[in-house]
Amino acid sequence: MLRLGHEQSPLEPSIPLQERRVHEGSTDDAQDPFLPGTGDSFSSETINGHHSTFHDEGVYRMGPTAMGDIDNDVEDSAALRSSRYSWKASPNSRRASLISSISHWSSVIRKRHPFSDRYEAPPVSLFFLHMLFCLLTYPVLFIAAMAATSRSIFWARVIVGMGCSIMGLSLSFTLVGLTQPVLEAATWATLIDQSARDGENYRGIRLSEFSIQADEPKSMYSAIMLLWSRWRGRKTAKPYSDHRFWTGYILLFVFSALLSAALTFIFGRTVDIDTESQRQYSLFEEVAVSGDLSPKDLEKAALLAPVFLEHRLFTWTIESFSVHGNLPPPVSFNWGNDKVYFAEVTRSQLQPGGTGFGTFDWDEKAPHPKNAVGGDTEMHNRPKHSNEAIDPGSHLVFPRWGLRTHCERIPNLWDNLIIHTPVNGITYLFTPRETVKSLFRSFNLSIPDMVDKPLNVTETMYEGDTIPPTMNVSSWMIGVPYWSNGVSNNVKSTNVSLGDDGAGFVTIENVFIRLNNSYAPNSTFAWRDRDTIPDINGNPTFIGFDAAVCLQLYEPWILDVYNSSTGQPTTMGIREKITRQNWRSTLREPGSKIKGEVIMDPSVRRSLNSTGYSAAYIAAHENSVNQVAKDNGRDSFYVPSPSLVSFTNGSGPFGYTEFSADLYAAARSLSDASNVLPYFAGSGQLVARRYEDRVVAIASLRTFDLTMALGLAFMTGLLCTVAVPRLPLGVPKRGFNLYSWILAFHVKEVEIEGGEEITRGMHLDDLQEYAGDVVLRYRILGKDDFNEHV
Known part of the structure; x- marks a missing residue:
């Protein structure tokens, strides 16, 4: 030995x-x-x-x-x-x-244990360091979350990961330091227990097994192997009684080691990192979108316009009711004291080869991307930029047509209305010149010359009809005849500008309402017919009249559209209004930089120009008027309609109350935004500025989860601090450090059996090979010398 x-x-x-x-x-x-x-x-x-x-x-x-x-x-x-x-x-x-x-x-x-002599004195300084790290974890992670917010995902994860790693490793260091003595005590207790087993051939622990604990004193593998060693020797009788549950202490170390290894991961789960898309307008690239009318679109519109002008009895519309549901919804935004209406951008306008509704195709139910592979000659003739996909998740800035409408009621309707002329039975509505001028002033527009021209009464009235001498003909600008056809809602448009100047379209529109009062019990009309009409019960009823004049402006605007990756494009708001003075400056914002190539194709426009668009405007505008006309009831009896009631603050079939010029302007604008503006975007290409979103991180702490994790770490550290058991037989505290081994071998607490082949100068690998079966035994004198300190 x-x-x-x-x-x-x-x-x-x-x-x-x-x-x-x-x-x-x-x-x-x-x-x-x-x-x-x-x-x-x-x-x-x-x-x-x-x-x-x-x-x-x-x-x-x-x-x-x-x-x-x-x-x-x-x-x-x-x-x-x-x-x-x-x-x-x-x-x-x-x-x-x-x-x-x-x-x-x-x-x-x-030092002694504060509660029991069965345990070693606790390492107070290390425990206070552990408690300090527990207290610092929350503010450190809170600061890390604040520092990670508004940064990119990469840097947010780096910052949060660093904070979680620093505090996780710090607490792991103290927690392992507090629980290591528990494993050391269990290991030495196992050595003492198995050295005292009955049977000379079974006493002690093989050096190859004991070296696992000595080499890895903080490893879960060491604890698991120690459990295996104790399980193997569980049935061997010991000459002394030790009531400590050493397996429980080993399991405590395993739990503490698992917790210390998982703390960084747990802390990382207590910090939520969400993403938020933020707009940026400093870097953009130019792309082509379908937001204008091509020459081919204008040719088709010219073929369609005569249908609306020469065949009014058709009440023709560009699309059928089956397609009407595919039209983009209207959107509106405030601009100063005005509200500007637009048609929403369709996904087809942003897709390669896509178009808007303004192609005026008779055989198409809805716009869709063309397939160049399928041999579409029109697709091959389009600019190359129209075939490039526009990446979603970005903001597109490009010009679009918008609509503003102001309306005023015809003042003193009895002075401007002739009801049922004796010869032809026609009702004439006249619009005062001053009312029209007031509308132009509301837009800060100069009054055109046509407003001051005297009304040609001969062209307005049918043969045999005359104007009463009490009326002031010189104050009228527009006169419109209406047949007694039972239609409640009547609209007549007068074009001021058909876009030849390139700045847009200007239209004066008259609305004349005739409604039987039996269908509007709570109504208040501007004027009423002198003649009564008996209803089906013979009770007398009359026809009430309301009238207004509106000024509509179709103008180009610069808008911001968000091209979503999950839904339809969404207009975010107005960037600016295009005028003759600033339309070139809108191509690039001050301080912004372009990436990629500049679109130089002359067929791709950079701004909207209404020159040559008259046929398209007439077709689209009359389409909207006829869509409203189709909402009328039967062409008799002057019955209400949903459109008619929407011009008041009432609701329901009998809800017509009092005509409101503002409500009519809103309703009319919504109708034109749905039935006019979508047809101003066909297959023509426009330059759009694409601003890619900047995705930033938003970090936040889960306070409850973090508190629970810190509480678990603190309580585990406290348990490991106060629960280091003393060794059996009153053996003083021993560990795995160098001092413990010097003491163990110098005073022969531990003795080695075997190892005759171990010689000086052996290589370490040879030593591990030959010394693996050497038995390590704690030196015990005899049964008479056992003292139970349990």
């Missing part, structure tokens, strides 16, 4: 340092009893039946003498204090005496 160091049990009485050195065969000057040539030398001295010798290899060995074997000899502690063991005084004898005194007093004032 190979043994190292002095043979002394932890159960033996404490030996003063000077006397122990005499017994070990060295002096105070000896630096290390295991190294040759150090300290005072002994020739060969027999001590209590043993001889001590320094061999040639420089290894201090103790062997038996003729007086008996060392395994059966127990030195009497009193003999160690005998004067027959004399030693030479060295210069460091005073230092040895001082060390002995310090050792004595340190054992007297040794």
Whole structure:
């Protein structure tokens, strides 16, 4: 059996340092009893039946003498204090005496557990450091979340990850430091337990097994292997009683190690990182969208316009009711004191080869992207930029047609209305010139010359009809005849500008309402017919009249459209209004930079121009008028309609109350935004500025989850602090550090059985191979010496 160091049990009485050195065969000057040539030398001295010798290899060995074997000899502690063991005084004898005194007093004032002697004294300083890290985790992660907000996803994850890693590793360091003594105590307890097992051949632990705990004192693998070692020896009887549940302590270490390894991950889950798309207008690229009318579109519109002008009895519309549901919805935005109406952009306008509704195709039900592979000649003739896809998740800025409408009621309707002329039975509505001028002034527009031209009454009235002498003909600008056909809602448009100047379209529109009062019991009309009409019960009823004049402006605007990746494009708002003075400056914002190539194709326009659009405007505008006319009831009896009631603040079939010019302007604008403006975008290409969204992170803490995680880490650390059990048989605390191993081998607390093949100068790999089966055994004197400290 190979043994190292002095043979002394932890159960033996404490030996003063000077006397122990005499017994070990060295002096105070000896630096290390295991190294040759150090300290005072002994020739060969027999001590209590043993001889001590320094061999040639420089290894201090103790062997038996003729007086008996060392395994059966127990030195009497009193003999160690005998004067027959004399030693030479060295210069460091005073230092040895001082060390002995310090050792004595340190054992007297040794810290004790505050609650029970069954446990080791807690490491207070390390526990306070652990508690400090627990307190710092929340503010550190809160600061990390604030620092990560409004940054890119990459940097947000880096910042949050750094904060979670710093605090996770800090708490892992303290938590592992607090729980490591638990595993060390369980390992030494296992060594003591298995060294005391019955049966000489089964005592101790193989060095290959014990080295796992020594090499990895903070590893879960060490704890698992220790559980396996204890499970193997669970049925072996021990000569002493130890009621501690050491398996539970090992499991406590496993849980603490798992928690310490998962803290960084857990902290990362307590910080939510959401994304938010933010607009940026500093960097853009030019793309082509279908937002204008091509020459081919205008040719088709010219073929369609005569249908509306020459065949009014058809009440023709561009699309049937089945297609009307596919039209884009209207949108509106405030601009100063006005509300501007637009038609929403369709997805087809932003797709390669796509178009708007303004193609005026008779055979198409809805616009759709053309397929160049299918041999569409029109597709091949389009600009190359129209075939390029526009990436979603970006803002597109390009010009679009918008509509503003102002309306005023005809003042003193009895002075401007002729009801049922005696000859032809026609009703004439006249619009005062001052009312029209007031509308132009409301838009800050100059009054055109046509407003001041006198009304040609002969062209307005049918033959045989005359104007009463009490009416002021010179104050009228427009006169419109209406047949007594039973239609409640009548609209007549007068074009001021058909877009030849390129700035847009201007239209004056008259609305004349005739409604039987029996269908509007709560109505208030501007004027009523003098003649009564009996209803089906013979009760007298009359026809009420309301009239208004409106001024409509179709103008180009710059709008911001969000091209969503999950839904339809959405108009975000107005960027600016295009005028003759600023239409070129809208192509690029100050401070913005372009990436990629500039579109130089002349067929792709950079702004809207209404020149040559008259046929398209007439077709689209009359289409809207006829859509409203189709909402009328039967062409008799002057019955209400949903459109008619919407011009008032009432609701329901009998809800017509009092005509409102503002409500009519809103309703008329919504109708034109749905039935006129979609046809101003066909297959013509426009340059759009594409601003890609900047995706930023929004980080926030889950306070409850973080609090629970910190509470678990704190309580686990507290449990590991106060629950380090003392070793069996009153063995002092031992660990896996260098000092514990020096003490264990120097005073022969641990002895090695086997290992005869271990020699000086062996390679480490060979040592691991040959020493794996060596048995490591804690030195126990006998059953009579067991003291139960349980």
